[in-house]
Structure formats: structure tokens, C-alpha cells
Amino acid sequence: MxxxxxxxxxxxxxxxxxxxxxxxxxxxxxxAHEATPTAALPQGWSYPFACCANYDCKEVPQSSISERPEGYVIKDTGEVIAYRDKRVKDSPDGEYHWCAHQAGLDAGKTICLFVPPPSY
Structure with a gap:
């Protein structure tokens, strides 16, 4: 036993x-959910958990986001995010990053939008 x-x-x-x-x-x-390393930040960076819940964010090409007087336009969804919207964040690596519901699928609603700083 x-x-x-x-x-x-x-x-x-x-x-x-x-x-x-x-x-x-x-x-x-x-x-944390990590952004892909870029030339500006070769070590990458962490998306805030509030934006991604560990899977909702992805880098998107500049051509996916346009600007109108009323704000940033997500071309895939037509959603307009006002420039002063709290979901707009500074991009640490100078690239666009889109965080949306539905695990980052293009049909999702924006949680956060990381944008490059305006150039002077």
C-alpha cells in the first residue's frame, strides 16, 4: 500500500x-501582445492590454488609413475615428497599428488606432 x-x-x-x-x-x-519589430524599434513594443486583449492588434499599411477633416478613416470598414478620439494613440514605431474587435479581423470595430506622429 x-x-x-x-x-x-x-x-x-x-x-x-x-x-x-x-x-x-x-x-x-x-x-502583453507584441507589435512586430520595425526599423524604428527593432525590439518591437507591447500593445496596451486595454487595446488588444492579447490578440486584437496588427500593423496595417499606411494605405489602409486615410485622413479627412473629420478624422482617420479605416478604409476596410469606412469607420471614421475623430482626431481627438481617446482611441487614437501615438505609434511608438511610426507605423499604423489597428486594434479591432473580432481578433483583428477587418470587419471589426476599432478599439485603438496607433498613428505616426504628424510630420512638420
Whole structure:
């Protein structure tokens, strides 16, 4: 009987260790969603969790965003985001990044829009 008790304890301890390690990995992954490295920021940067929930953001080409007097236009959806809208953020790497519901699908509604700083 003692052998079985040791085996059971060993299996339980191993299962618990695996569960703890898996939880720590998941927590670490949930803290930030990384932007792809660029020439301006070769190490990349982290999207704020409030914008991406760890999967909703992606870099988009400049041609995907246009500007009108009333704000930024997301060409794929036609959505207009006012220049002073709290969802508009400065882009750390000078590229456009769009964060939208539905895991970044183009049909989504904008959560955050990272835009390059205006050039002078």
C-alpha cells in the first residue's frame, strides 16, 4: 500500500507543478501582445492590454488609413475615428497599428488606432 501512496503523491505533485507552470505561462502571455519589430524599434513594443486583449492588434499599411477633416478613416470598414478620439494613440514605431474587435479581423470595430506622429 505504501508504494501506491507514494506513486499517487508523486503523480499529484507532478500534475500540480505542470498546472502551475502552465498558469504562469498563460499569465505572462496575457500581459502583453507584441507589435512586430520595425526599423524604428527593432525590439518591437507591447500593445496596451486595454487595446488588444492579447490578440486584437496588427500593423496595417499606411494605405489602409486615410485622413479627412473629420478624422482617420479605416478604409476596410469606412469607420471614421475623430482626431481627438481617446482611441487614437501615438505609434511608438511610426507605423499604423489597428486594434479591432473580432481578433483583428477587418470587419471589426476599432478599439485603438496607433498613428505616426504628424510630420512638420
Amino acid at each position: 505504501r508504494h501506491r501512496d507514494r506513486q499517487s503523491r508523486f503523480l499529484l505533485a507532478g500534475s500540480l507543478a505542470i498546472a502551475i507552470v502552465t498558469s504562469l505561462i498563460c499569465i505572462g502571455a496575457a500581459l
